[in-house]
Amino acid sequence: MSISEENLPYKEKIELKSWPNSTDIDSYRKMHGKSLENIEEHWANVAKELDWFKPWDKVLVADPQPPFYKWFVGGKLNASYLAVDRHANTWRRNKLAIIWEGEPTDSSGNPLEVRKLTYYDLYREVNRLAYAIRSKLGLRKGDTVTIYLPMIPELPILMLALARLGVIFSVVFSGFSAQALADRVMDAKSKVIFTADAFWRRGKVVRLKEVVDEALKGIQFVEKVVVFRRMGLKDTPMVNGRDIWWDELLSDVPMNTYVKPEEIESEHPLYILYTSGTTGKPKGIVHDTGGYMTLLHATMKWVFDIKDTDVYWCTADIGWVTGHSYIVFGPLMEGVTEVMYEGAPDYPTPDRWWRIVERYGVTILYTSPTAIRTFMRYGDDWVKGHDFSTIRILHSVGEPINPEAWKWAWKWLGRGSVPFGSTWWMTETGGILISHAPGLALIPLKPGTNGLPLPGIDADVVDDEGKPVQGKRGYLVIKKPWPGMLMTIWGDPNRYIQVYWSRFPGMYYAGDWAIKDEDGYIWVLGRADEVIKVSGHRLGTYEIESALVSHKAVAESAVVGVPDPVRGEVPVAFVVLKSGVNPSQELVKELRNWVRTAIGPIAEPANIVFVSKLPKTRSGKIMRRLLKQVLMKQPLGDTTTLEDETSIDEAKKAYEELA
Numbered sequence: 226m227s228i229s230e231e232n233l234p235y236k237e238k239i240e241l242k243s244w245p246n247s248t249d250i251d252s253y254r255k256m257h258g259k260s261l262e263n264i265e266e267h268w269a270n271v272a273k274e275l276d277w278f279k280p281w282d283k284v285l286v287a288d289p290q291p292p293f294y295k296w297f298v299g300g301k302l303n304a305s306y307l308a309v310d311r312h313a314n315t316w317r318r319n320k321l322a323i324i325w326e327g328e329p330t331d332s333s334g335n336p337l338e339v340r341k342l343t344y345y346d347l348y349r350e351v352n353r354l355a356y357a358i359r360s361k362l363g364l365r366k367g368d369t370v371t372i373y374l375p376m377i378p379e380l381p382i383l384m385l386a387l388a389r390l391g392v393i394f395s396v397v398f399s400g401f402s403a404q405a406l407a408d409r410v411m412d413a414k415s416k417v418i419f420t421a422d423a424f425w426r427r428g429k430v431v432r433l434k435e436v437v438d439e440a441l442k443g444i445q446f447v448e449k450v451v452v453f454r455r456m457g458l459k460d461t462p463m464v465n466g467r468d469i470w471w472d473e474l475l476s477d478v479p480m481n482t483y484v485k486p487e488e489i490e491s492e493h494p495l496y497i498l499y500t501s502g503t504t505g506k507p508k509g510i511v512h513d514t515g516g517y518m519t520l521l522h523a524t525m526k527w528v529f530d531i532k533d534t535d536v537y538w539c540t541a542d543i544g545w546v547t548g549h550s551y552i553v554f555g556p557l558m559e560g561v562t563e564v565m566y567e568g569a570p571d572y573p574t575p576d577r578w579w580r581i582v583e584r585y586g587v588t589i590l591y592t593s594p595t596a597i598r599t600f601m602r603y604g605d606d607w608v609k610g611h612d613f614s615t616i617r618i619l620h621s622v623g624e625p626i627n628p629e630a631w632k633w634a635w636k637w638l639g640r641g642s643v644p645f646g647s648t649w650w651m652t653e654t655g656g657i658l659i660s661h662a663p664g665l666a667l668i669p670l671k672p673g674t675n676g677l678p679l680p681g682i683d684a685d686v687v688d689d690e691g692k693p694v695q696g697k698r699g700y701l702v703i704k705k706p707w708p709g710m711l712m713t714i715w716g717d718p719n720r721y722i723q724v725y726w727s728r729f730p731g732m733y734y735a736g737d738w739a740i741k742d743e744d745g746y747i748w749v750l751g752r753a754d755e756v757i758k759v760s761g762h763r764l765g766t767y768e769i770e771s772a773l774v775s776h777k778a779v780a781e782s783a784v785v786g787v788p789d790p791v792r793g794e795v796p797v798a799f800v801v802l803k804s805g806v807n808p809s810q811e812l813v814k815e816l817r818n819w820v821r822t823a824i825g826p827i828a829e830p831a832n833i834v835f836v837s838k839l840p841k842t843r844s845g846k847i848m849r850r851l852l853k854q855v856l857m858k859q860p861l862g863d864t865t866t867l868e869d870e871t872s873i874d875e876a877k878k879a880y881e882e883l884a
């Protein structure tokens with residue numbers, strides 16, 4: 226089911242000859258090779274198509290030295306200007322920017338709440354909010370704030386208002402717990418938090434403001450919490466002097482308020498986004514403005530072939546990087562009409578998404594393997610009869626897409642005829658780097674592949690020594706800097722060097738296993754480190770272990786990801802209890818809940834296996850690889866570094882008893 230080195234359909238090629246940009250692999254590779262001869266010229270040609278207040282002096286500067294890079298140095302621009310002013314001043318002012326659906330429906334499944342915002346509406350809202358944020362909250366360029374909001378139009382409006390002022394924001398996914406939120410607020414030292422009273426998820430009211438209050442219990446430096454009334458709950462707790470309603474903040478700001486967008490240096494941080502790594506707390510990935518917007522512009526054109534007639538829908542949550550890049554900044558910069566949906570994909574019925582596709586005539590759908598597998602599970606009856614004829618491009622993101630899921634989506638949603646790729650990238654890369662490019666030059670599809678790197682992207686697969694390998698599993702690396710790349714880790718430049726640029730000197734290390742096939746297509750197989758992808762969401766097993774050992778009953782823990790037919794991977798925890806504590810079903814429940822509370826529901830272990838010791842090397846390193854093999858019932862391979870063989874036998878037995 227999941228993709229591995231052995232079962233890739235390398236040879237299966239699907240040519241879409243009638244596609245206007247259809248091309249052969251050799252021509253694409255030639256073009257790609259040419260783009261790498263002079264990446265500065267290549268990217269400067271893309272950047273020229275943005276509106277700059279001041280042109281750059283230098284395309285690329287290593288500053289202070291590699292691996293720190295600055296793009297379009299000397300140039301000034303504004304992401305909010307690109308996303309709204311540019312359109313509000315043209316014929317697009319009356320074009321729909323966002324079509325938003327809330328989750329609740331009537332008894333026949335029609336949405337009870339729909340909001341449609343034109344580019345002019347968006348322009349007004351962004352300006353008014355920017356004004357209020359500057360004049361009433363006193364926020365200025367370079368300040369940091371945290372955003373903890375659900376999928377409502379106010380979220381992109383707020384991000385654009387902050388970008389207009391040069392205020393650096395950190396969006397925290399609304400499914401994260403109070404503890405996870407607190408960690409991120411502290412790391413970013415945000416003085417202001419933006420949130421909502423509550424939102425709908427699978428028919429339930431999720432009360433967000435209470436989570437913020439909980440998170441802020443131990444934090445003194447937060448001065449203001451701005452609360453949007455999404456539900457209009459009467460009993461939302463408000464702290465006197467600290468908390469303020471969003472509508473009150475805006476109440477006396479005139480409709481026609483204009484805030485001149487700050488002229489932002491290209492390398493000024495647009496945002497921080499926290500993501501999980503191998504060890505330690507989540508890292509604050511810092512993105513610049515000029516390079517980032519340039520990569521988004523390129524990929525909106527090349528990967529999505531965006532046209533003014535399109536209705537675009539990226540089904541991600543803005544709390545993750547996909548939403549930042551491909552719901553907020555990318556599509557709005559291109560003047561796209563896009564769909565935004567608040568709730569669960571299968572609520573109230575498993576065809577909720579297909580009704581949305583039909584209702585608005587979605588033409589470009591960007592979604593995830595885990596969503597596709599969920600819909601596959603519900604069966605063909607839920608897709609049969611729905612009209613997918615408007616869809617002309619499909620793409621997937623977040624984790625490898627197994628060929629079965631690819632084929633199912635291509636058959637039903639793509640009617641066996643549209644370009645459908647699996648776009649590889651990560652929080653750190655800012656935007657898509659490896660993907661089919663139907664807007665530029667479309668090479669044959671292969672079910673499950675990521676395809677060739679985009680022009681200007683020097684991606685490769687290398688062995689342990691950093692030498693290129695083909696037809697064999699290796700590590701994915703990027704050999705040249707690209708616009709949109711992370712600038713650093715917030716407050717921790719050394720960690721930036723160590724995590725991404727130390728494994729193979731001079732190359733960006735992605736942390737993924739991949740294969741390059743005989744055509745040069747790249748197939749990312751999954752993470753090569755202690756990171757797992759649960760329903761496409763990135764989690765560090767280390768974070769789950771830390772949460773577990775903070776429970777009074779737990780002495781030690783090792784968490785591994787195991788394949789799951791729908792969610793891709795799920796965490797399973799091996800737990801050593803403190804002496805005197807007895808394992809029980811109650812304790813299993815309690816520990817699972819404990820992790821939910823510490824991180825969020827997505828991190829909850831699917832299983833907890835109690836053992837008396839963990840398999841370790843002689844130097845004391847936990848051998849998670851062996852535990853994973855136990856769970857997957859695979860041969861163990863080399864166990865010579867194992868200190869105590871009985872630890873593995875015990876883990877095996879404990880797991881078998883559980884199953």
Ligand code: WT7
Nearest residue numbers: 547622623624625647648649650651652749763
């Ligand atoms: C990791 C990054 C990029 C936005 C969402 C994820 C995996 C992502 C693919 C794909 C195979 C993929 C990788 C990567 N990944 N897209 N199309 N095929 N794997 O961003 O949360 O930072 O996760 O997601 O393992 O390293 P992220």
